[in-house]
Amino acid sequence: MRQSRLLSSAIEAIGETPVVELTRLTRGVDGCILAKLEYLNPGFSKKDRIARQIIEDAEAQDLLAPGGIVVELTSGNTGTGLAIVCGIKGYRFVAVMSRGNSMERARMMSALGAEVVLVDQLPGSIPGQVSGGDLALVEEVAQRITAERGAFRADQFRQPGNFRAHYLHTGPEYLRQSGGRIDAFCDFAGTGGSFAGCAAAFKEHDPAIQCFVVEPEGAAVLAGEPAEHPNHRIQGGGYAMPDLPLLRPGHIDGYLKVSDEEAILMARRLAREEGIFAGFSSGANVAAALKLLSTTHKGLTVAVLINDSGLKYLSTDLWGNLP
Ligand SMILES: Cc1ncc(COP(=O)(O)O)c(C=O)c1O
Numbered sequence: 342m343r344q345s346r347l348l349s350s351a352i353e354a355i356g357e358t359p360v361v362e363l364t365r366l367t368r369g370v371d372g373c374i375l376a377k378l379e380y381l382n383p384g385f386s387k388k389d390r391i392a393r394q395i396i397e398d399a400e401a402q403d404l405l406a407p408g409g410i411v412v413e414l415t416s417g418n419t420g421t422g423l424a425i426v427c428g429i430k431g432y433r434f435v436a437v438m439s440r441g442n443s444m445e446r447a448r449m450m451s452a453l454g455a456e457v458v459l460v461d462q463l464p465g466s467i468p469g470q471v472s473g474g475d476l477a478l479v480e481e482v483a484q485r486i487t488a489e490r491g492a493f494r495a496d497q498f499r500q501p502g503n504f505r506a507h508y509l510h511t512g513p514e515y516l517r518q519s520g521g522r523i524d525a526f527c528d529f530a531g532t533g534g535s536f537a538g539c540a541a542a543f544k545e546h547d548p549a550i551q552c553f554v555v556e557p558e559g560a561a562v563l564a565g566e567p568a569e570h571p572n573h574r575i576q577g578g579g580y581a582m583p584d585l586p587l588l589r590p591g592h593i594d595g596y597l598k599v600s601d602e603e604a605i606l607m608a609r610r611l612a613r614e615e616g617i618f619a620g621f622s623s624g625a626n627v628a629a630a631l632k633l634l635s636t637t638h639k640g641l642t643v644a645v646l647i648n649d650s651g652l653k654y655l656s657t658d659l660w661g662n663l664p
Contacts, residue, residue: 351429352393352429355389355422356382356511357514358377358378358514360375360515360518361378362374362375362376363376363617366615370635371639371640372640372641373634374627374634374642374645375519375643375644375645376615377514377518377645379648379649380618380647380649380650384418384424385650385652385653386648386649387535387649388419388422388497389422389426391419391422391502391507391534392419392422392425392426392495393506394502394505395423395495395496395497395500396423396426396502398502404493405493407431408432408433409433410432410433410435410490410492411433411435412435412486412487412490412492412494413434413435413437413483413494413496414480414497415438415450415497416438416439416446416471416577417442417447417449418577418648418653420434420446420455421450421453424436428455434454435457435458435486436457437482438459438479439462440459440461440462440468441469441470441475442469443576443656443657445653447459458482458486460475460479462475463475466572467572470573470574471576472580472581473568473580474571476582498532503532503587504534504537504541505538506534506538507542508537508539508542511539511646512539512543515539515543519642521547522642523547523550523642523644524551524638524641524643525638525642525644526540526643526644526645527553527555527597527626527630527633527643527645528554528626529577529579529599529622529625530554530555530578530579530588531577532587533554533585536552536588537587537588539552539646540552540593551638552592552593552594553595553629554595554596555596555597555598555629556579556596556597556599557573557599557600557604558598558601559573560580562582563585563593574605574658575621575625576621577620577622577649597629597632599628603624604621604624604628605658605659606628607624607628607631608620608621608651611627611647612651618650618651618652619648619649619650620648620649620659621659623645623646623647623648629645
């Protein structure tokens with residue numbers, strides 16, 4: 342559980358999130374789902390962890406001068422974590438984000454002191470559906486600003502700090518909190534950092550723990566399928582990028598697919614039945630875990646991350662037109 346001592350800043354409140362067994366959602370199901378509530382981090386997502394690790398790794402390697410500038414491409418959550426960490430440590434932070442991501446995220450980063458640069462989506466794209474093509478445009482702008490300002494690029498797709506945050510903390514915390522009682526882990530991949538770090542920690546503990554990458558239906562390129570529906574609604578990942586540098590293929594035991602509707606319905610069930618108010622990708626993780634329990638993993642325990650807060654999607658259709 343969370344530390345009871347006095348903390349010197351909100352950075353120290355990152356991590357040590359609780360794990361809850363989803364007993365209501367799994368009523369009548371043979372097996373158990375454990376959910377780690379990452380939305381209880383100060384920036385309301387798991388990405389606070391990587392923000393802290395990437396910045397502290399850069400400091401340890403003398404890559405960041407006092408008062409230096411940090412730039413990152415973000416779907417909002419990493420940027421929020423970086424805004425918190427940089428603000429407290431006295432760095433300037435520039436967040437580069439697609440206009441396709443929800444506006445709560447841009448407003449929150451600004452409130453935390455970040456400079457937010459919004460990049461238009463490709464012509465014909467739909468807000469809320471950010472594709473790999475949209476991200477390529479954001480990447481171009483992030484690279485240009487980094488070069489122009491002589492900044493440190495947090496580079497969540499490549500920096501080992503993304504992997505290390507989950508390998509050193511999220512995974513080991515999960516093992517400790519569950520008493521090592523995990524048979525499988527499934528995780529919706531964006532950069533793949535959470536999957537890679539947790540899977541490495543889990544497999545080091547017990548190589549029999551099976552780890553599954555979760556992808557959007559119609560954009561399961563890591564599983565080797567064509568990207569027929571890259572404009573899905575599961576924000577934060579599923580970018581249809583076939584090469585994710587942080588992923589270790591030897592740690593992937595399989596791939597699972599979740600549709601927009603399945604992710605949305607499960608996020609709504611999480612809220613109503615378990616009191617867990619989370620976003621699309623958390624719904625995707627739990628929907629994938631239920632698939633495992635009803636097929637290959639009957640009677641076993643599946644671990645997932647609850648990635649971010651449902652508050653980040655109040656302007657989207659995630660909570661719209663509820664019956
Ligand atoms: C809401 C949400 N879900 C899932 C992910 C994917 O996590 P990862 O980049 O560790 O694969 C992200 C990443 O930004 C995210 O913001």
